């Protein structure tokens with residue numbers, strides 16, 4: 001049976017845009033999630049990943065809210081995306097995770113390590 | 124033909140252990156590599172990834188050398204590891220990249236996104 005995003009997604013941590021980089025870092029580490037969804041009044045406005053935290057460190061950016069470091073044009077999966085849709089999305093955008101979104105609502109995330117574990121074991 | 128680590132590996136950036144977190148972050152961003160190999164007198168002594176940078180941010184660790192934040196028990200691939208060996212290694216240790224090492228010498232790295240791109244397109 002064809003697997004879709006909603007079949008394999010797991011929870012994605014969320015954080016308010018009016019949070020700072022250290023709070024975002026703490027959430028990432030405590031939830032063991034390399035990507036977190038940034039919300040403003042409960043609407044998805046961006047994502048922050050371990051890459052963005054590292055870049056802020058390289059650029060010596062600190063003490064700002066997440067608006068400064070997040071990626072605003074979020075690449076997301078709809079719940080009925082197939083595994084192939086998802087993997088192609090990862091490759092096309094050079095990313096390794098996407099929030100699963102339906103009608104503006106964040107339902108979870110899909111990540112390449114989760115998919116690789118599931119499917120590459122059949123090699 | 125069976126693909127091995129040496130067939131698919133790409134360069135891994137290296138950094139001296141007596142460097143700081145901001146220098147490690149800059150190297151990661153400039154080389155577009157989520158993992159870098161840490162050397163001490165040209166010997167592999169650890170790895171630093173975007174995860175470790177993020178953790179240092181969460182814990183408000185700064186101005187130290189990489190010994191404080193790196194992972195010292197490095198999980199590496201030998202050049203003749205098969206793709207399956209590599210993927211199992213990723214899964215077993217919950218990581219997404221490994222340096223390729225032969226007789227203590229760092230030859231490159233293999234990463235799960237590289238493998239996923241190559242092999243999951245056949246889904």
Ligand SMILES: C[S@@+](CC[C@H](N)C(=O)[O-])C[C@H]1O[C@@H](n2cnc3c(N)ncnc32)[C@H](O)[C@@H]1O
Pocket residue numbers: 035047048049051052070071073074075076093094095096097098099157236
């Ligand atoms: C181009 S990727 C390269 C590093 C790594 N492969 C990764 O996925 O983070 C790094 C950038 O992609 C962004 N990014 C990651 N996932 C994203 C997503 N689902 N939508 C939009 N941007 C995303 C991050 O915010 C970061 O700025």
Ligand SMILES: C[S@@+](CC[C@H](N)C(=O)[O-])C[C@H]1O[C@@H](n2cnc3c(N)ncnc32)[C@H](O)[C@@H]1O
Pocket residue numbers: 034113158170171172174175193194196197198199216217218219220221222
């Ligand atoms: C358990 S992983 C989880 C996050 C993410 N999946 C990743 O691969 O970074 C995070 C930790 O694994 C460590 N790590 C990543 N690749 C490693 C490797 N090849 N050998 C040893 N430790 C590694 C990092 O240094 C970091 O402390």
